[in-house]
Amino acid sequence: MATLSQAYKDDPLDLQHIIPLDFDSVHKLPDSHTWSDHVSCLDSEKYAYLKHASINEESSVPIIDLSAPNVVELVGNACQVWGMFHVINHGVSSSLVDDVDSCARQLFSLPTQQKLKTLRAPGGATGYGAARISPFFSKLMWHEGFTIIGSAVEHAKELWPHDYEEFCNVMDTYQKKMKSLAYQILLLILKFLDTTQEEEETISITSIYGSEGALQLNSYPCCPDPNRAIGLAPHTDSLLLTILHQSETNGLQIHRNGVGWLSVPPISGSLVVNIGDLLHIMSNGRFPTVYHRAVPNQNRHRISIAYFYGPPADSIVGPLSKLPFPRYRSLTVKEYISLKNKHLERALSLIKI
Numbered sequence: 001m002a003t004l005s006q007a008y009k010d011d012p013l014d015l016q017h018i019i020p021l022d023f024d025s026v027h028k029l030p031d032s033h034t035w036s037d038h039v040s041c042l043d044s045e046k047y048a049y050l051k052h053a054s055i056n057e058e059s060s061v062p063i064i065d066l067s068a069p070n071v072v073e074l075v076g077n078a079c080q081v082w083g084m085f086h087v088i089n090h091g092v093s094s095s096l097v098d099d100v101d102s103c104a105r106q107l108f109s110l111p112t113q114q115k116l117k118t119l120r121a122p123g124g125a126t127g128y129g130a131a132r133i134s135p136f137f138s139k140l141m142w143h144e145g146f147t148i149i150g151s152a153v154e155h156a157k158e159l160w161p162h163d164y165e166e167f168c169n170v171m172d173t174y175q176k177k178m179k180s181l182a183y184q185i186l187l188l189i190l191k192f193l194d195t196t197q198e199e200e201e202t203i204s205i206t207s208i209y210g211s212e213g214a215l216q217l218n219s220y221p222c223c224p225d226p227n228r229a230i231g232l233a234p235h236t237d238s239l240l241l242t243i244l245h246q247s248e249t250n251g252l253q254i255h256r257n258g259v260g261w262l263s264v265p266p267i268s269g270s271l272v273v274n275i276g277d278l279l280h281i282m283s284n285g286r287f288p289t290v291y292h293r294a295v296p297n298q299n300r301h302r303i304s305i306a307y308f309y310g311p312p313a314d315s316i317v318g319p320l321s322k323l324p325f326p327r328y329r330s331l332t333v334k335e336y337i338s339l340k341n342k343h344l345e346r347a348l349s350l351i352k353i
């Protein structure tokens with residue numbers, strides 16, 4: 001059975017796109033990390049598929065109480081209009097979120113040489129490294145990340161040879177919580193979309209038994225010239241949906257047609273959910289996949305924790321059968337990830353019917 005990690009093996013990266021800058025040693029924005037202008041990295045023509053997500057009645061990302069009686073409608077509408085929403089009453093304790101946040105901070109505050117012991121392999125998916133989308137941009141990002149798929153024990157032993165258990169336990173517990181929350185949200189979405197009983201069962205079974213998620217710890221160190229740097233360049237997430245925790249510092253932005261970049265400030269106790277490419281495909285384009293980026297901050301070291309939720313790498317994804325006039329062909333998750341690794345946002349247009 002193919003796994004998410006295997007989906008990355010065929011497209012190895014160069015080390016210059018894996019090794020992050022040694023942020024402790026620089027006090028001035030290097031040319032390699034100077035983006036002339038934040039907005040210039042958007043080619044709006046290419047993202048025309050987002051255009052039905054017009055902004056009028058609301059001006060900020062909705063906040064949804066998962067215990068609301070009309071939660072299906074609230075989630076469905078938010079997916080259609082925004083492709084993104086905050087969730088509250090999500091059942092993940094604030095102490096667990098705080099623990100994940102502080103473990104991530106501990107990791108990123110280790111000396112660079114220590115972090116590099118867990119450097120992601122060129123064709124690998126897990127470990128310490130720069131953003132996977134780095135090769136698509138001529139400038140580098142003000143960001144370092146650490147990816148976990150399943151157990152973090154091997155890497156954690158490198159980082160803390162005698163004291164790795166707490167990190168592993170926290171990450172395991174958080175991944176389990178994220179997986180069940182993502183599944184709960186997926187079921188709400190499937191209820192909203194016109195899903196056949198059979199499809200709902202198949203998706204539910206694969207989601208429970210076979211689904212794979214990845215946990216991405218993101219670190220955006222204090223940046224000497226934040227207006228000319230990018231934390232994470234504009235992108236869409238590839239899988240079904242992403243659940244994001246952001247520390248108290250602003251940084252996440254989404255692109256809205258006719259509006260431009262809109263900040264999505266953290267709300268204490270909430271998690272941000274966004275639609276990824278696979279759910280955009282499954283909804284036959286009804287839900288926009290969210291084009292977003294992160295910007296760095298001058299005085300605050302920002303941490304965010306993203307959980308990417310997707311079906312098993314072998315499973316086939318395509319527009320749900322009750323949705324008329326499929327706009328995308330069906331393909332395996334592994335095939336889609338491979339297209340995305342090669343073509344980034346153009347991957348979606350390559351599978352258009």
Ligand SMILES: O=C(O)CCC(=O)C(=O)O
Nearest residue numbers: 216218246252294304306
């Ligand atoms: O740091 C953030 O707010 C965004 C992170 C993100 O987009 C990602 O990890 O894919």
Ligand SMILES: [Fe+2]
Nearest residue numbers: 235236237292
């Ligand atoms: Fe993202």
